[in-house]
Ligand SMILES: [Zn+2]
């Protein structure tokens with residue numbers, strides 16, 4: 539079993555001096571079997587009564603074991619919606635600790651309920667598909683589409699690699715997409731710093747850059763499906779920690795995520811989050827390369843290499859690969875900035891018109 543310490547290794551707000559809150563709710567991440575870690579929850583300061591959240595699939599994969607190990611009551615997450623999260627929160631009043639066992643939806647619903655009832659939250663991911671594992675952000679659907687809100691990071695996360703190993707490949711690929719997206723999001727954040735004087739946290743930046751180094755290093759070494767899981771998980775956790783200390787998705791979500799949000803709006807949950815972000819990453823990397831003199835000069839983060847990483851891990855390289863209509867993407871490029879007018883990115887700096895959008899699509903190689 540391996541223990542990654544966070545609370546005592548991260549800089550405080552005063553030490554960093556960046557202006558962000560530097561929340562340090564996350565104490566540690568354990569990488570080990572559920573049987574090793576879960577029975578120690580009480581010793582780790584997580585008090586009973588517990589409530590376990592899972593969906594039908596993650597119940598079979600790991601939820602049932604966690605339920606048995608804790609001797610606690612389980613709750614079924616049925617929809618990726620705020621309404622479902624509210625209903626479950628109402629059922630767990632008085633619970634001291636909530637354990638979310640699952641993918642993005644279950645983790646976010648459990649995170650939401652724990653925040654609402656003031657319980658401690660433990661995150662047990664069953665797939666390396668997104669960077670919400672330890673982030674304080676909850677992203678669920680309301681009536682008019684997806685919405686992200688700030689809640690609190692978990693106190694603990696438990697990564698059982700045997701569980702993660704059984705995740706479907708398309709969810710693993712999504713995790714790659716969500717991390718590689720940071721090649722763009724960090725440059726959009728820097729635009730905010732330079733053009734509109736936005737606060738910038740060097741601690742969060744270092745965590746995100748470390749994520750990129752860990753993951754692109756693993757891809758470059760052509761690591762197999764098993765040995766590449768730990769680097770992927772570590773990269774996703776680092777990104778979540780960066781969001782925790784800034785209390786914002788800013789370090790991990792730029793123009794490429796806006797493209798994904800636009801697709802959510804138009805298509806619902808058609809593709810995994812990280813796959814949509816990957817499409818956004820190719821488009822926005824192309825746009826930055828066209829217009830931003832501060833874009834990466836290092837070969838390893840330029841569009842050509844991003845496409846090579848995508849090829850190696852199986853992320854889409856063309857619209858035909860996943861069946862996205864060209865007109866939808868053109869509209870996404872033109873309209874996506876409106877989803878968050880206040881989050882400054884390359885799309886806000888140079889609002890693309892139809893001709894620009896066509897050129898961006900062409901340059902991205904997606905066409
Ligand atoms: Zn994301």
Ligand SMILES: [Zn+2]
Pocket residue numbers: 554555556557558560738739740741742
């Ligand atoms: Zn800072």
